[in-house]
Amino acid sequence: MTARSLSLTNLMKHYGGLQRAVDDVSLDVAPGEFITFLGPSGSGKTTTLMMIAGFQEPSGGQINIAGRSVEHIPAYERNIGVVFQNYALFPHMTVEHNVAFPLKMRGVGKKEREPKSKDALARVGLQGFADRHPGELSGGQQQRVALARALVFEPDLILLDEPLGALDKNLREHMQLELKRIHREAGVTMIYVTHDQTEAMTMSDRIAVFNSGRIEQVGTPLDVYFKPKTKFVASFVGDSNLIDADVVGRDGSVKASDLGQFNVDLSDHRPGERVSLLIRPEMIRLRKDSHQDPNVHSCQFTIESMVNYGDNILVIGTAGQTNLRVRVPSLDGKWLREGMMCIAEWNRDNVHVVSGP
């Protein structure tokens, strides 16, 4: 399968009113990349996908696949495989006929169709299901059929619209690994839409975070998690503490009202500027008493409530007036009790500065 590049330039979509469903989205996807559109519902990620597929017409901007402009090409000539959330299998056809359908539409003869669709079914692990009807399959199996159907005609791109949304948690994790394997083996460019940040983190080469019709940040999962560019990205991806602070010195010292003054990695911020500090809950440690270390900042912390997740404990409490969420490995947190006073500390290089208050 030859992987194709995709490029979106100033893509727009509005439906009459002032609110734009998709507002000036530009993005370059490399051949063979697995990229995820992550965002809450109504953020424009699905609309963008539907425009790439050709189900909706852009109000403005360009879509290029392998350098060819496709905005005015109808969906049936775009050669894009789409996997829908509800699978969209044809209920009146057998699994094999579903998978062979795109081949039939491309004028592939009956003799060639059969081995190709059997091969695609084998790739998703569904040998021996060829003669069933979609109604006789479980959700996970239907999802695989939909995937086989999107793979079989060697499309330029595969678009997946929340494909695992309807599956239960265990099956979902299993299918995530399967999808990654299929992506690796087929080498096809995949665009994956989800509102589930864990899914985005575990599967993607890169993540594009959508918010109110715009892309807020594009980057690797680690970039998006550790170096979010905006407060929205910081709070949408992963659990977070976002703390308002003032830059006080050129040496990188910041002052947050309740947490005191400490040094962080500041490159392009000036004294007097207001910023937000991102401290991930798992980067905060709780101790009985403080110790001296120039790389560590500590403050007084009062535990208000605790939620035990088995492998970790979420500790919610306050430092002065500021709420802090702390994640502690269960074995390290046996001594913690609600109402307890203790010391919260973090390494200064684990604090990420997000522009703007």
Add this chain to the structure above:
Amino acid sequence: MRRKRWIHTSPLLLGLPAGIFLLAFFIVPLGYVTLLSFTEPSWGIGNYRDLFNSRLFLATLGNTFWTAILVTGLSLLLAYPLAYVAATSKGTISRTILLVVALSFWTSYLVRTYAWMVILGVQGPLPAFIAVFGYSPPPRLLFTNFAATLGMTHGLIPFMTMALFAVMKRIDPRLLDAAGSLGAKPWRVFWHIYLPLSAPGIINGITLVFITCLGFYVMPVLLGSPREQTIAGLIGDRMEQVLDFGGAAAMALILLAVSLGLFAVYSRYFGMDRLWGGRA
């Protein structure tokens, strides 16, 4: 203990009023008609033997079936696009179509029949319109098979439309998008996806309209040709003009048997519950 027994029998009691009604107004009359067909004017199967030897009856039976086939085919051809537009478009267009269909449905057959009599009559607008093109005198339209077929088609299109609409409305539009993304041009999407998925609606509509046609009385009698009657008209004549209750009863039972036979075929292959809007 007594209370318990009361609870157990109460579901049957709930069915009692309807049961009595059916017994009094359906089972008993039907039994009486059956009895008549074998006893009037004398005991035996004489009525049936006479009917199957009667050219008039067999020709009428043939004409009834032919008209029913024609009306069913025409209603399907006209109702399918209508139901399609109603099921696939949004808001006002869909609502308007459904309202017009429902209005036509709510108007009494008799009113619609008289309306057709006015339109098709010698002094009516349609013959006058045809005369404009030089047909003088205009062809006779009222009291022909054409008029009966037209009236019945008009009368039954709402049934066909509703049967089709009910099934079409449940077709997931995503399936059509999916077919498009897989490379199917619009007409192939229709042929391979939409048409097969709407087939249960077609079968429901055909069955409903065809069987209704077989027993239709008002329109064929008032609009149709007196020389090419349908069974329902013939039964009426037998009772009112010849007072041959036995013969009329036998005809009614033959018609009933044919209808039940068709229902049986339908039920065997497509399931009775689907006709009444069950899951396809």
